[in-house]
Amino acid sequence: MENLFKEVEYPDERINMKLQDYSRLLCSMLDVPIHKLNSNNSIIEALHVVFTLYSEFKDNPHFNRGNNNKIDNFHVQSMKFE
Numbered sequence: 001m002e003n004l005f006k007e008v009e010y011p012d013e014r015i016n017m018k019l020q021d022y023s024r025l026l027c028s029m030l031d032v033p034i035h036k037l038n039s040n041n042s043i044i045e046a047l048h049v050v051f052t053l054y055s056e057f058k059d060n061p062h063f064n065r066g067n068n069n070k071i072d073n074f075h076v077q078s079m080k081f082e
Contacts, residue, residue, distance in 0.1 A: 034046045
């Protein structure tokens with residue numbers, strides 16, 4: 001799975017999608033469930049999970065052994081929202 005993440009790029013700002021649909025796509029690609037609720041809070045909760053996991057992995061010394069730059073060696077793209 002790690003090799004796949006190194007080879008496949010996530011969609012960037014050039015994709016023509018609404019923010020809600022883009023969020024659903026990214027959560028789906030990361031296998032983060034979006035529970036069906038009566039409001040749009042389910043997407044917010046799923047994104048909270050994504051960013052919380054990202055933060056935990058970024059700060060976890062197990063994944064940063066011998067790397068003083070921490071996250072710099074990961075294949076992470078920045079996303080711009082207008």
